[in-house]
Amino acid sequence: GAVVSQHPSRVICKSGTSVKIECRSLDFQATTMFWYRQFPKQSLMLMATSNEGSKATYEQGVEKDKFLINHASLTLSTLTVTSAHPEDSSFYICSPRTLQYNEQFFGPGTRLTVL
Amino acid sequence: DAKTTQPTSMDCAEGRAANLPCNHSTISGNEYVYWYRQIHSQGPQYIIHGLKNNETNEMASLIITEDRKSSTLILPHATLRDTAVYYCIVRVPYSSASKIIFGSGTRLSIRP
Numbered sequence: 624g625a626v627v628s629q630h631p632s633r634v635i636c637k638s639g640t641s642v643k644i645e646c647r648s649l650d651f652q653a654t655t656m657f658w659y660r661q662f663p664k665q666s667l668m669l670m671a672t673s674n675e676g677s678k679a680t681y682e683q684g685v686e687k688d689k690f691l692i693n694h695a696s697l698t699l700s701t702l703t704v705t706s707a708h709p710e711d712s713s714f715y716i717c718s719p720r721t722l723q724y725n726e727q728f729f730g731p732g733t734r735l736t737v738l
Numbered sequence: 739d740a741k742t743t744q745p746t747s748m749d750c751a752e753g754r755a756a757n758l759p760c761n762h763s764t765i766s767g768n769e770y771v772y773w774y775r776q777i778h779s780q781g782p783q784y785i786i787h788g789l790k791n792n793e794t795n796e797m798a799s800l801i802i803t804e805d806r807k808s809s810t811l812i813l814p815h816a817t818l819r820d821t822a823v824y825y826c827i828v829r830v831p832y833s834s835a836s837k838i839i840f841g842s843g844t845r846l847s848i849r850p
Contacts (some may be wrong), residue, residue: 729781
């Protein structure tokens with residue numbers, strides 16, 4: 624159990640465009656979703672936390688208008704990087720948490736490259 | 739959540755046991771010790787966790803000192819596929835307020 628998918632696995636886009644990343648929990652319900660990003664040779668940094676049906680809570684230094692999070696259902700959450708710039712190039716990882724298993728799981732990640 | 743301290747990097751010969759230390763001197767009574775690893779360009783993978791007793795599963799063993807201020811993750815027979823960054827984290831797992839915050843981790847290299 625506890626299978627998490629992310630789509631796309633990698634994406635290349637032009638500066639100024641928006642990119643949507645989907646995260647699905649395939650065999651469990653995610654009451655809470657965490658989004659992380661990871662720059663090369665660095666650790667994972669928590670960006671935001673969202674509960675199903677509620678607005679996301681962003682960590683300090685993360686622009687909420689730039690990184691739009693939607694957690695409309697218990698099996699799907701999306702992260703939209705709006706007006707992407709090269710400095711947004713990073714590895715984005717979703718992490719759903721379920722009360723069913725009382726645990727937090729991790730997606731395989733999405734590599735975003737902004738040209 | 740309490741902070742952890744790990745060596746930046748380690749290496750180990752293939753087939754030997756890899757012992758990864760972690761200090762968590764400010765751990766609280768209800769915090770568990772968790773270990774994750776991240777292979778290059780993949781999401782983190784859960785390895786093992788424990789409260790105060792030693793734990794073993796098919797991947798690894800976790801040894802926690804009696805005062806719970808430090809622990810060691812043991813990979814009994816390291817293979818090249820164990821090359822990854824290993825993260826030691828302390829947290830309360832069943833709390834709705836708990837979230838996993840990653841430190842720098844230990845970069846483990848397995849040499850042939």
